Amino acid sequence: MAPALTYDPNPSAPRLRLPAGACDAHVHVFGPAARFPFAQDRGFTPADAPKEALFALHRQLGIDRCVIVQSLCHGLDNRVVEDAIAAGGGNYLGVALLPLDVSDEELARLAGAGFRGVRFNFTQAPNPAFDVDRVVAFARRLEPLRMHLQVHFERGLIHELASPLSRSAVPVVVDHMARVDAAQGLDHPDFVALLALMKNPLFRVKLSGIDRITRDAGRDGYRAGIAVAQRLLREYPERxxxxxxxxxxxxxxxxxxxxxxxxxxxxxxxAALREQLLVHNPQRFYRFAAS
Known part of the structure; x- marks a missing residue:
């Protein structure tokens, strides 16, 4: 049986018109598996979600720019993202998954191909191959290439990762609002720790995942997730x-x-704040070509 789609191929038309140059700063592309095989040691097997489906979605939503993040299901073979970047006409950039011993030549090649950062995933189960001190040391190699670290970690890990990540030589982007549990409210220690982390100008945060950190789906739903995103944007509008x-x-x-x-x-x-969030912040940080 083929894997089920995890996305709606016919989403509703948004009421909100986005500003010109709006950026979707966190997506993935999967396959097609016949051309871009999934990693042998993957933890899940998705249905194909190729670049053509992503481009069509963005046309429907009014999104002009995008940052594609390499997924664990494709492992450390970043060709699927590189292919989408090449087809994106300068409006699609990427974030890679790489081993810490990647060569300087390959890092430079990926930077030239439109990759702006390298992502690392942290889980409650320690992974000696990607312990945080080794990742922070690796970040020094990204600095001359103007690349950043992107980190995705399980709920609660912010407390042990905050201090070592603060030693990074390059900016650090925190995925999905640190996966805080929005239902616990804005006073929960995990969210308080995220706000404290963001006081350091080294850090940025993605206001993605309002649908992951709360359960109340629907057109007027996701209230708790929206409250978390609102607070972060109010406190740190430029990051x-x-x-x-x-x-x-x-x-x-x-x-x-x-x-x-x-x-x-x-x-x-x-509207001015939306334009900053969607246009100016990603333009400045990811260095899209001027339109």
């Missing part, structure tokens, strides 16, 4: 990015991407 997380892998439901776009009106009620 936040937004993303859909399409095609929503390993999720407990299939989000409506039109609903996620419309949630921006509540995350950033002011």
């Amino acid at each position: 936040c990015f937004w993303g859909t997380d399409w095609p929503h892998p390993l999720h407990d439901h299939v989000p409506d991407d039109g609903v996620l776009v419309d949630a921006l009106e509540r995350i950033a009620p002011d």
